[in-house]
Amino acid sequence: MASIKKRPNGKWRARYRDVEGKEHARHFDKRVDAQRWLDEVTASILTGQYVDPRAGRETFETYAEQWRAAKPHRPGTAKAVKQHLTRYAYPVLGRRHLSAITTSDMQSWATGLTKTHKLAPSTVRTVFNTVAAVFRAAAKDRKIARTPCEDIDLPAVPRKKIVPLSVAQVLALAEQMPARYRALVIFGAGTGLRPGELFGVQVRHINFFKRTLDVEQQVQQTPGQGVRVCELKTASSYRTVPLPQVVIDALAQHLQAFPAEHDGFVFTAPEGGPITYSHFMDNAWRRSVKAAGLPVGTGPHALRHAYASALIAAGESVKAVSERLGHTNAAMTLNVYAHLFPDSEDRTRRAIDAAFQDHADSVRTGTDGVTTPPQVNP
Template sequence: MASIKKRADGKWRARYRDAEGKEHARHFDKKVDGQRWLDEVTASVLTGQYVDPRAGRETFKAYGEQWREAKPHRPATAKAVEQHLRCYAYPVLGRRSLSSIRGSDMQGWVTGLTKTHGLAASTVRTVYNTINAVFRAAVRDRLIARNPCEGMELPAIPRKKVVPLTVKQVQELAAAMPARYRALVVLGAGTGLRPGELFGLQVRHLNFLRRMVQVDQQVQQTAGHGVRVCELKTESSYRVVPLPQVVIDALAAHLEAFPAKPEEFVFSAPQGGPIVYTHFMDNAWRKAVKESGLPANTGPHALRHAYASMLIAGGESVKVVSERLGHTNAAMTLNVYSHLFPDSEDRTRKAIDAAFQDHADSVRTEVAQ
């Protein structure tokens, strides 16, 4: 129900009742403005886009905490989300009502992440994604009509070209590792598994007859240097990867030296049980990196890059490389490794020359006949 009526002071009072019977009213100098407002409200009700003007009075922090606690985040993600909100969003936006936050406010906040907090461009985007998710949820819950994060200008992330390890560097790194982890280096460079996937690999996942390894779980570190066996990062991370002979030989030698049952981990901590990432880095990886003369910032992910580079050098398509790495799509693969794919200029020249050559040969054949 909606109506518009002129008041004694000459202003026009437009009002309507929502689905719950609550009355909403606004005053206008002109009747046409009041009628336009009522028309817009009526249209939003009919299209299912109506938002109660009072719904957005909830503070960003109150709604953000409600949203955070309801999300089924994994432990590592939950920890990051809580930090993003507590450290970067709540101090600026926490006490403000959802409906009072404008796009310009959010743009200033995004810029402040770099200027005030000194965050790198990639970190700014990660934090922004969390806050953007809160506002998207508020729109879905009909607390606000629009997401103030829409159209944000985010800092550009400088592209760093991956410089993969050479085969010789991989071999030297493996030789410098403790005996119990040498095959892990070969496996990482020979299959492209992520560090957590390497740590989560159990003997039952290896199929020496079919020369394949099944990837269906990972080991993640938790607070207090604990670990948990959990699901993989994405649906596409679940995959079966071919085992090259060099990897099979390394694994066979490893399991002979460090026997394990089907349900036990292929690689375990010295005291037994799953590998704790920080212990592995402190007690094995960094020492081996230094001994083999690699840059100090070389991490286990370098083995994955080495694998991708060898596939690309071997002529594998971006689709195959993407599938082997467990990427969500080929675009993600190209974003990281596009500079490693062979230049197409020579192939373009050869293709055109070949086409014209075939035509010339055809003409000569016809003339000869």
């Protein structure tokens, strides 16, 4: 129920009760302004967009901590989210009321990530996305009417062109690796698995008869929690990958030298058990990269890039490459590998020429088959 009454001091008092029966009131100099306010509130209640004015008084830090505690983040993600909020967001936004933070405030804060904290463009976007997720949740919880994180200008992220390893480089790397990891290099370049997925492969995931691999888990190293087997990155990461003969042969030799049970890991640490990423990098990968003469900074993802580039060079479609890599969509694949797809200009020319071939022949030749030169206006 809403009403408007004139006060003894000449002000107009507008009041209403929300869906929970709480009374809210405001005073206006003009009756028309009071009526407009009541109309807006009534419309928001009827459309389900109503936000209690007192809900936004909660501070950003208080709400963000509740949001963070409720989110089922993986350990690595949880650590990053906490750092984004405590290091970059709370010092500026933490004590402010949710409803008091404007789009201009968010633009100023986002710009400060570059100017004050000197963060790289990609890091700025990652930190901003964390804070934006908090505000989206606040809007869904009716703490605020809308998120202030819309239409924010963020620094452009320079696109780095992937330079994939050649087959010769992959083989050179495998040759330099310790014996227990040589097949891992071939396996990675022949399946395109992410490093964690590669470490998580168990014998039971391999169907030697059908020559397929079911990607069902990954091994992750988390600070403070050690090495653990966990779910994959996204729903699309769960996939079945065809195994080429070169991978089958490498696996057969590897399992003969390093036998594993049905539920055992194909690739293990020297002391047994799943591979620890940091130890693998320090004691095997970096040394082998240097010995093979590969570019400094070449990481295990280079095997995944080599796989993708081989598929693209063989003419596989974007959709097929995306599915093999376990990407969420083809747009993600193009964002990383667009420069590797062959230029379509020649195909375009051939397609149009083929479509107009009969007409072109009749234009170039007369009825007696004699070629007619093109006419040029003087």
